[in-house]
Amino acid sequence: MHFFCEQCKKEYPVATHSFQCECGGLFRLYQSAMDAKDVHDKVTLGEMPTPxxxxxxxxxxxxxxxxxxQPTGSFKDRGAKRLIGELAHIGIDKVALDTAGNAGAAVAAYAAAAGIACRVYVPDDVSAERVKQIAAYGADIVRVPNGRAHTMAMAQEELGDAYYASHIYNPLFIDGVxxxxxxxxxxxxxxxxxxxxxxxxxxxxxxxxxxxxxxxxxxxxxxxxxxxxxxxxxxxxxxxxxxxxxxxxxxxxxxxxxxxxxxxxxxxxxxxxxxxxxxxxxxxxxxxxxxxxxxxxxxxxxxxxxxxxxxxxxxxxxxxxxxxxxxxxxxxx
The missing domain is CATH 3.40.50.1100 (Rossmann fold)
Known part of the structure; x- marks a missing residue:
């Protein structure tokens, strides 16, 4: 399974840390999750179809x-299960992301289920309830002042050797949703x-x-x-x-x-x-x-x-x- 650029059709491995091609185009999955056997069912929190x-x-x-x-209380669990399940399957052991709350909780929870270390960047004005839930899953939390855009920028700047588990850009997340x-x-x-x-x-x-x-x-x-x-x-x-x-x-x-x-x-x-x-x-x-x-x-x-x-x-x-x-x-x- 690979990502491919929507614009120039160049292929990239799933383990890439960036989700924008050299030409500026965004990635999609080369093979749909709906058409492939799920090889990572062990990464689950008991999710099921919602009413x-x-x-x-x-x-x-x-x-x-x-x-x-959904298990963590939002639709973001669909994307997190798909994303973290694939990352666990290919051996990723550390992720980071930026979030206003729900994606952070979902990724942190599924990362915990998969034994993957997780660091979450949140705007400093996010509600205490959302931060408390993320922390409950054992994720490291970094509060960032001055809004959502600054939070994304800091997460990318400090990525280091972690995989950027972006719910915004990553085709695996969208594929789950x-x-x-x-x-x-x-x-x-x-x-x-x-x-x-x-x-x-x-x-x-x-x-x-x-x-x-x-x-x-x-x-x-x-x-x-x-x-x-x-x-x-x-x-x-x-x-x-x-x-x-x-x-x-x-x-x-x-x-x-x-x-x-x-x-x-x-x-x-x-x-x-x-x-x-x-x-x-x-x-x-x-x-x-x-x-x-x-x-x-x-x-x-x-x-x-x-x-x-x-x-x-x-x-x-x-x-x-x-x-x-x-x-x-x-x-x-």
Whole structure:
């Protein structure tokens, strides 16, 4: 199995420490995980398919993909299992990554299961609950001031002999996330949903879902959702002036400059989708609505629901199948 450059098609070994080609292109897997025998099943935390819960809201039916049921409480476990399983298989014994929380917890947990040393760089304003969870898996934590971009830069500068286990760039991580698309397809009886509302920070969930549905053969309309206080994707998608960054309660999508912006915009436009920004007040209202239906979700999930409610404010056809992922548990707030 190799990585290949999306632009010039040059091949690289999986053990490479960089995920950008000399030509500037990004890597993908040469062979899909869905087509290959999984040779590293021993690296597991007991993960299983997550429920797709139908719930009525505003007189409309939404399907909530319950990724909070994953072993560490977020969808990032899909990518972490795939990535760490392969790294363990080829003999990598040390990894490092930068994260706003969920990816750090997922990679640290699977690294612990595989006996791989893990160092995690986090912005210094990440919630204490997220840092506490990462530390519980035995990872070394480095707090970095001045935001998410500085955290990524420091992780790369101090990589040393560790493998850069990036959930943003690494094709193995995206290859794991795409399994969510196959589950949704099966859970809807072999059909593709009409819309999926995806909260977007670095775009990991969107790119994984896009790759999965592209392999299935039909794309849903993807609608990217961000906070009005940090909406670089929405601005770029609609050709708007850049929104000045402000602190938002949806911390896991608080990414001022998504490194894979071009890929994110390609996925949204190729699916004839859209991008929408919602106020923090609407996110809190959506979180309350989810709780009243038995779903305790992190605020990023509430942002996705707030986006769906705003998008269909004028009504929604009864036969539409609209999926709203619940990326992480409310216990991470």
């Amino acid at each position: 797709l819960l139908p719930r009525m809201m505003d007189g409309r039916r939404f399907y909530f993909k319950m990724e909070d049921r 795409k399994s969510m698309a196959y589950e949704i397809y099966d859970q809807l009886g072999g059909t593709v949903p009409d819309y999926i509302f995806v909260p977007i920070g670095n775009g990991t969930m969107l790119l994984g879902l896009y790759q999965g549905f592209e392999e299935i053969g039909r794309l849903p309309h993807f609608v990217g959702v961000q906070s009005t206080k940090c909406a670089p994707v929405v601005d770029a998608f609609h050709g708007l002036p850049r929104t000045p960054y402000r602190h938002t309660i949806a911390e896991t999508i608080r990414v001022e400059d998504p490194p894979r912006m071009e890929a994110i915009l390609w996925a949204l436009r190729s699916s004839q989708g859209d991008a929408i920004a919602v106020e923090d007040g609407a996110i809190l209202t959506a979180a309350k609505a989810l709780g009243e239906r038995g779903i305790y979700a992190e605020l990023t999930a509430a942002a996705a629901l707030a986006g769906a409610r705003a998008f269909f404010a004028e009504g929604m056809p009864d036969n539409y199948r609209v999926v709203v992922p619940i990326p992480g548990s409310g216990l991470k707030r």
